[in-house]
Amino acid sequence: MKKLIFTAVLVVAFVEAPDALAQAYPTKPVKLVVPSSPGGGTDITGRILAQKLSEQLGQQFIVDNRAGGGTTIGNDIVAKSAPDGYTLLMGVSTLAINAAVYRKLPYDALRDFAPISQAVSVPNVLVLHPSVPARTVKEFIAMAKKRPDLTAGSAGVGTNPHLSLELFKNMAGIDVLHVPYKGSGQGLLGLLSGEVALMFPSVPTVITHVKSGKLRALGVTTTVRSQAIPEVPTIAEAGLPGYEATQWFGVLAPTGTPRAIVERLHKEIVAALQSNAVRKNLLTEGAEPVGSTPEAFARYIKSETVKWARVVKDAHIPQQ
Numbered sequence: 001m002k003k004l005i006f007t008a009v010l011v012v013a014f015v016e017a018p019d020a021l022a023q024a025y026p027t028k029p030v031k032l033v034v035p036s037s038p039g040g041g042t043d044i045t046g047r048i049l050a051q052k053l054s055e056q057l058g059q060q061f062i063v064d065n066r067a068g069g070g071t072t073i074g075n076d077i078v079a080k081s082a083p084d085g086y087t088l089l090m091g092v093s094t095l096a097i098n099a100a101v102y103r104k105l106p107y108d109a110l111r112d113f114a115p116i117s118q119a120v121s122v123p124n125v126l127v128l129h130p131s132v133p134a135r136t137v138k139e140f141i142a143m144a145k146k147r148p149d150l151t152a153g154s155a156g157v158g159t160n161p162h163l164s165l166e167l168f169k170n171m172a173g174i175d176v177l178h179v180p181y182k183g184s185g186q187g188l189l190g191l192l193s194g195e196v197a198l199m200f201p202s203v204p205t206v207i208t209h210v211k212s213g214k215l216r217a218l219g220v221t222t223t224v225r226s227q228a229i230p231e232v233p234t235i236a237e238a239g240l241p242g243y244e245a246t247q248w249f250g251v252l253a254p255t256g257t258p259r260a261i262v263e264r265l266h267k268e269i270v271a272a273l274q275s276n277a278v279r280k281n282l283l284t285e286g287a288e289p290v291g292s293t294p295e296a297f298a299r300y301i302k303s304e305t306v307k308w309a310r311v312v313k314d315a316h317i318p319q320q
Helices: 001-024 043-059 071-078 137-144 158-170 184-193 203-212 258-272 276-285 294-315
Strands: 030-034 061-065 088-093 113-123 123-130 151-153 175-178 214-222 246-254
Touching: 001 258, 030 043, 030 071, 030 203, 043 061, 043 088, 043 113, 043 203, 043 246, 043 258, 043 276, 071 088, 071 246, 088 113, 113 203, 113 294, 123 137, 123 203, 137 258, 151 158, 151 184, 151 214, 158 175, 158 246, 158 294, 184 258, 203 214, 203 276, 246 258, 258 276, 258 294
Parallel strands: 030 061, 030 088, 151 175
Antiparallel strands: 088 246, 113 246, 123 214
């Protein structure tokens, strides 16, 4: 009888241990690595989410910007961190792109991360420097076919804005010179100064400049209009049917992070995204809240990996 009771206690303890772990977490500050420079869409979303998670969980979620290498530096830091829930990644679309762009990565995007939740879906937007006279997507395509001197900036080779450009060029039958910058912040400065004529940055990155008139928005890259700038049509409806490119940001942990912690974080992230304040802030910035399950996020990353590998191949982008 004593042996049976002892066994039963062990079973109960084993079953309840994950719940106890999740309830105790976090007991110290959590680092949220943003693999890009301050001021970009990933950084803005990361800071909004980190502030709310800090309030909900009673520990500081600290944004740690680790830009460089097309987000590979920040990604690698998290991939090699202890799987204890105290170092997380604010992953961006390039996580699903880099395998096609780089010959060798220090991590495997599908093996070395535990997806927790897609936080937001973000449209990029085709924006022009005011010196470019085109007012619509159709006008721009017609003009670009006659202006081989046009230049287009991006946050770097292989980034989502760059591939959004390449997909547009391929479908529209135009050719503009790609000028890669070191990050979205520098790319935006290049566009605002007139160094380049156009870009495909995320809506959060340029929304204030679009609303102030410093940049002209011709179309968003998603299949539906952005709630932040509903007056701007989609590129598909404005002159290039079938065009679609979505940028996304989501939270991931290193592979091996206890399932209980992943589930706790997922629950809290969804709650944060559903809060009125966070939703309002994100939508104002042009980011659409998602809050997917870990399983759905993992499937989405896989499908994005396949899609963008095809775009890289079609655009003949040499591996770095």
